[in-house]
Amino acid sequence: MGLLSIIRKQKLKEHELRVLVLGLDGGGKTSVVTKILHEDTSQIAPTMGFNISTIHHSNFTLNVWDIGGQSTIRAFWDNYFMNCDCLVWCIDANSLERLQESFSEFRKLMDEERLVGSGLLILVNKIDLVPTNEIETTVQLIRKTLKIDEITNHNVGILPVSAITGKNIDRILDWIVSEASERLYIL
Numbered sequence: 517m518g519l520l521s522i523i524r525k526q527k528l529k530e531h532e533l534r535v536l537v538l539g540l541d542g543g544g545k546t547s548v549v550t551k552i553l554h555e556d557t558s559q560i561a562p563t564m565g566f567n568i569s570t571i572h573h574s575n576f577t578l579n580v581w582d583i584g585g586q587s588t589i590r591a592f593w594d595n596y597f598m599n600c601d602c603l604v605w606c607i608d609a610n611s612l613e614r615l616q617e618s619f620s621e622f623r624k625l626m627d628e629e630r631l632v633g634s635g636l637l638i639l640v641n642k643i644d645l646v647p648t649n650e651i652e653t654t655v656q657l658i659r660k661t662l663k664i665d666e667i668t669n670h671n672v673g674i675l676p677v678s679a680i681t682g683k684n685i686d687r688i689l690d691w692i693v694s695e696a697s698e699r700l701y702i703l
Protein backbone atom coordinates (compact mmCIF):
# COMPACT_ATOMS: atom_id res chain seq x y z
CA MET A 517 0.00 0.00 0.00
CA GLY A 518 1.47 3.40 -0.99
CA LEU A 519 1.80 6.33 1.38
CA LEU A 520 -1.09 8.16 -0.23
CA SER A 521 -3.36 5.16 0.27
CA ILE A 522 -2.37 4.98 3.92
CA ILE A 523 -3.09 8.67 4.46
CA ARG A 524 -6.44 8.31 2.68
CA LYS A 525 -7.39 5.28 4.69
CA GLN A 526 -6.49 7.02 7.95
CA LYS A 527 -8.56 10.06 7.02
CA LEU A 528 -11.51 7.93 6.07
CA LYS A 529 -11.28 6.24 9.44
CA GLU A 530 -11.52 9.68 10.97
CA HIS A 531 -14.41 10.32 8.60
CA GLU A 532 -12.82 13.44 7.23
CA LEU A 533 -12.80 14.16 3.50
CA ARG A 534 -11.05 16.84 1.53
CA VAL A 535 -13.07 17.96 -1.47
CA LEU A 536 -11.71 20.20 -4.20
CA VAL A 537 -14.14 22.13 -6.40
CA LEU A 538 -12.57 23.32 -9.64
CA GLY A 539 -13.66 24.44 -13.09
CA LEU A 540 -13.62 27.49 -15.32
CA ASP A 541 -14.57 30.90 -13.98
CA GLY A 542 -18.29 31.55 -13.92
CA GLY A 543 -19.22 27.86 -14.03
CA GLY A 544 -21.05 28.13 -10.73
CA LYS A 545 -18.69 26.50 -8.22
CA THR A 546 -19.34 28.99 -5.43
CA SER A 547 -23.06 29.00 -6.19
CA VAL A 548 -23.23 25.21 -5.95
CA VAL A 549 -21.40 25.14 -2.60
CA THR A 550 -23.58 27.99 -1.34
CA LYS A 551 -26.70 26.08 -2.34
CA ILE A 552 -25.43 22.96 -0.57
CA LEU A 553 -25.14 25.14 2.54
CA HIS A 554 -28.74 26.35 2.01
CA GLU A 555 -27.52 29.93 1.79
CA ASP A 556 -28.53 32.77 -0.52
CA THR A 557 -27.13 32.28 -4.04
CA SER A 558 -28.25 35.62 -5.46
CA GLN A 559 -25.22 37.76 -4.53
CA ILE A 560 -22.19 35.72 -5.46
CA ALA A 561 -19.06 37.46 -6.74
CA PRO A 562 -16.19 35.83 -8.66
CA THR A 563 -13.80 34.05 -6.29
CA MET A 564 -10.41 35.76 -6.25
CA GLY A 565 -8.73 33.19 -4.01
CA PHE A 566 -10.60 30.35 -2.38
CA ASN A 567 -13.40 29.61 0.05
CA ILE A 568 -13.36 26.73 2.48
CA SER A 569 -16.51 25.29 4.00
CA THR A 570 -16.82 22.53 6.55
CA ILE A 571 -19.91 20.42 5.98
CA HIS A 572 -21.17 17.49 8.04
CA HIS A 573 -22.93 14.79 6.07
CA SER A 574 -23.69 11.13 6.84
CA ASN A 575 -21.15 10.84 9.65
CA PHE A 576 -18.48 12.49 7.52
CA THR A 577 -16.87 15.90 7.85
CA LEU A 578 -16.18 17.34 4.43
CA ASN A 579 -13.70 20.16 4.02
CA VAL A 580 -14.80 21.71 0.75
CA TRP A 581 -12.29 23.91 -1.05
CA ASP A 582 -13.86 26.11 -3.72
CA ILE A 583 -11.07 27.73 -5.72
CA GLY A 584 -11.44 30.63 -8.15
CA GLY A 585 -11.42 29.55 -11.81
CA GLN A 586 -10.19 32.69 -13.57
CA SER A 587 -7.20 31.94 -15.79
CA THR A 588 -4.82 33.96 -13.62
CA ILE A 589 -5.83 31.91 -10.56
CA ARG A 590 -5.60 28.50 -12.26
CA ALA A 591 -1.81 28.60 -11.82
CA PHE A 592 -2.41 28.23 -8.08
CA TRP A 593 -4.77 25.26 -8.29
CA ASP A 594 -1.96 22.81 -7.74
CA ASN A 595 -1.36 24.19 -4.24
CA TYR A 596 -4.55 22.39 -3.25
CA PHE A 597 -4.06 18.95 -4.83
CA MET A 598 -2.46 17.18 -1.87
CA ASN A 599 -4.65 14.65 -0.04
CA CYS A 600 -7.70 15.36 -2.16
CA ASP A 601 -10.41 12.73 -1.65
CA CYS A 602 -12.79 13.99 -4.28
CA LEU A 603 -12.37 16.36 -7.19
CA VAL A 604 -15.57 18.09 -8.25
CA TRP A 605 -15.28 19.51 -11.76
CA CYS A 606 -17.91 22.13 -12.50
CA ILE A 607 -19.08 22.80 -16.07
CA ASP A 608 -21.42 25.52 -17.30
CA ALA A 609 -24.03 23.71 -19.39
CA ASN A 610 -25.10 27.06 -20.77
CA SER A 611 -21.63 27.95 -22.14
CA LEU A 612 -20.79 24.96 -24.28
CA GLU A 613 -18.62 27.20 -26.44
CA ARG A 614 -16.17 27.01 -23.51
CA LEU A 615 -16.28 23.23 -23.30
CA GLN A 616 -12.93 22.79 -25.10
CA GLU A 617 -11.31 25.26 -22.72
CA SER A 618 -12.80 23.32 -19.84
CA PHE A 619 -11.45 20.07 -21.30
CA SER A 620 -7.95 21.48 -21.75
CA GLU A 621 -7.82 22.43 -18.05
CA PHE A 622 -9.49 19.18 -17.00
CA ARG A 623 -7.00 17.10 -18.97
CA LYS A 624 -4.12 18.62 -16.97
CA LEU A 625 -5.76 17.44 -13.76
CA MET A 626 -6.20 13.95 -15.16
CA ASP A 627 -2.41 13.83 -15.65
CA GLU A 628 -1.82 14.94 -12.07
CA GLU A 629 -0.25 12.26 -9.94
CA ARG A 630 -1.38 13.80 -6.64
CA LEU A 631 -5.01 13.41 -7.69
CA VAL A 632 -4.79 9.78 -8.75
CA GLY A 633 -7.32 7.67 -6.92
CA SER A 634 -9.55 10.50 -5.75
CA GLY A 635 -13.23 10.40 -6.60
CA LEU A 636 -14.22 12.52 -9.59
CA LEU A 637 -17.64 14.11 -9.78
CA ILE A 638 -18.50 16.13 -12.84
CA LEU A 639 -21.24 18.67 -12.34
CA VAL A 640 -23.17 19.79 -15.40
CA ASN A 641 -24.34 22.99 -13.76
CA LYS A 642 -26.89 25.60 -14.87
CA ILE A 643 -29.05 22.77 -16.16
CA ASP A 644 -32.05 25.03 -15.52
CA LEU A 645 -30.95 26.97 -18.61
CA VAL A 646 -30.99 23.87 -20.85
CA PRO A 647 -34.33 22.89 -22.40
CA THR A 648 -35.52 19.61 -20.88
CA ASN A 649 -35.37 17.75 -24.18
CA GLU A 650 -31.71 18.75 -24.64
CA ILE A 651 -30.40 17.71 -21.22
CA GLU A 652 -29.51 14.15 -22.23
CA THR A 653 -27.64 15.23 -25.38
CA THR A 654 -25.82 17.95 -23.43
CA VAL A 655 -24.64 15.44 -20.83
CA GLN A 656 -23.56 13.04 -23.58
CA LEU A 657 -21.64 15.80 -25.36
CA ILE A 658 -19.81 16.62 -22.15
CA ARG A 659 -19.03 12.93 -21.51
CA LYS A 660 -17.58 12.69 -25.01
CA THR A 661 -15.62 15.96 -24.99
CA LEU A 662 -14.07 15.24 -21.59
CA LYS A 663 -13.36 11.65 -22.69
CA ILE A 664 -14.95 10.39 -19.50
CA ASP A 665 -15.07 6.80 -20.70
CA GLU A 666 -11.26 6.75 -21.02
CA ILE A 667 -10.63 7.73 -17.39
CA THR A 668 -9.20 4.86 -15.37
CA ASN A 669 -7.56 6.67 -12.43
CA HIS A 670 -10.79 7.73 -10.76
CA ASN A 671 -14.28 6.54 -9.98
CA VAL A 672 -16.33 8.97 -12.06
CA GLY A 673 -19.80 10.38 -11.56
CA ILE A 674 -21.63 12.91 -13.69
CA LEU A 675 -24.58 14.86 -12.41
CA PRO A 676 -26.73 17.54 -14.04
CA VAL A 677 -27.39 20.16 -11.37
CA SER A 678 -28.66 23.67 -10.84
CA ALA A 679 -27.35 25.91 -8.09
CA ILE A 680 -30.33 28.18 -8.71
CA THR A 681 -33.26 25.74 -8.69
CA GLY A 682 -31.47 23.27 -6.42
CA LYS A 683 -31.94 20.37 -8.85
CA ASN A 684 -29.83 17.36 -7.78
CA ILE A 685 -27.85 19.50 -5.32
CA ASP A 686 -28.69 17.08 -2.49
CA ARG A 687 -27.14 14.23 -4.51
CA ILE A 688 -23.66 15.82 -4.54
CA LEU A 689 -22.69 15.08 -0.94
CA ASP A 690 -24.35 11.65 -1.14
CA TRP A 691 -22.19 10.77 -4.13
CA ILE A 692 -18.96 12.03 -2.56
CA VAL A 693 -19.54 10.18 0.71
CA SER A 694 -20.66 6.94 -0.89
CA GLU A 695 -17.75 6.88 -3.35
CA ALA A 696 -15.27 7.48 -0.52
CA SER A 697 -16.90 4.82 1.66
CA GLU A 698 -16.71 2.25 -1.14
CA ARG A 699 -13.05 3.04 -1.68
CA LEU A 700 -12.33 2.58 2.02
CA TYR A 701 -14.04 -0.76 1.89
CA ILE A 702 -11.84 -2.10 -0.90
CA LEU A 703 -8.52 -0.68 0.38
Ligand SMILES: Nc1nc2c(ncn2[C@@H]2O[C@H](COP(=O)(O)OP(=O)(O)OP(=O)(O)O)[C@@H](O)[C@H]2O)c(=O)[nH]1
Binds near residue numbers: 539545547561642679
Ligand atom coordinates in the same frame (compact mmCIF):
# COMPACT_ATOMS: atom_id res chain seq x y z
N1 LIG B 1 -29.10 30.03 -14.18
C1 LIG B 1 -28.11 29.62 -13.39
N2 LIG B 1 -27.13 30.48 -13.07
C2 LIG B 1 -26.13 30.04 -12.27
C3 LIG B 1 -26.10 28.72 -11.77
N3 LIG B 1 -24.99 28.58 -11.01
C4 LIG B 1 -24.36 29.75 -11.03
N4 LIG B 1 -25.03 30.64 -11.80
C5 LIG B 1 -24.63 32.03 -12.08
O1 LIG B 1 -23.37 32.01 -12.73
C6 LIG B 1 -22.56 33.09 -12.30
C7 LIG B 1 -21.22 32.60 -11.81
O2 LIG B 1 -21.40 31.81 -10.65
P1 LIG B 1 -20.23 31.58 -9.58
O3 LIG B 1 -20.80 30.68 -8.54
O4 LIG B 1 -19.64 32.86 -9.15
O5 LIG B 1 -19.18 30.80 -10.49
P2 LIG B 1 -17.72 30.30 -10.05
O6 LIG B 1 -17.49 29.03 -10.79
O7 LIG B 1 -17.60 30.26 -8.58
O8 LIG B 1 -16.78 31.42 -10.67
P3 LIG B 1 -15.27 31.83 -10.20
O9 LIG B 1 -15.31 32.06 -8.73
O10 LIG B 1 -14.93 33.05 -10.99
O11 LIG B 1 -14.39 30.69 -10.59
C8 LIG B 1 -23.38 33.83 -11.23
O12 LIG B 1 -24.00 34.93 -11.86
C9 LIG B 1 -24.41 32.80 -10.79
O13 LIG B 1 -25.61 33.38 -10.35
C10 LIG B 1 -27.17 27.83 -12.13
O14 LIG B 1 -27.24 26.66 -11.77
N5 LIG B 1 -28.14 28.34 -12.95
Ligand SMILES: [Mg+2]
Binds near residue numbers: 546561562563582584
Ligand atom coordinates in the same frame (compact mmCIF):
# COMPACT_ATOMS: atom_id res chain seq x y z
MG1 LIG C 1 -16.38 31.21 -7.24
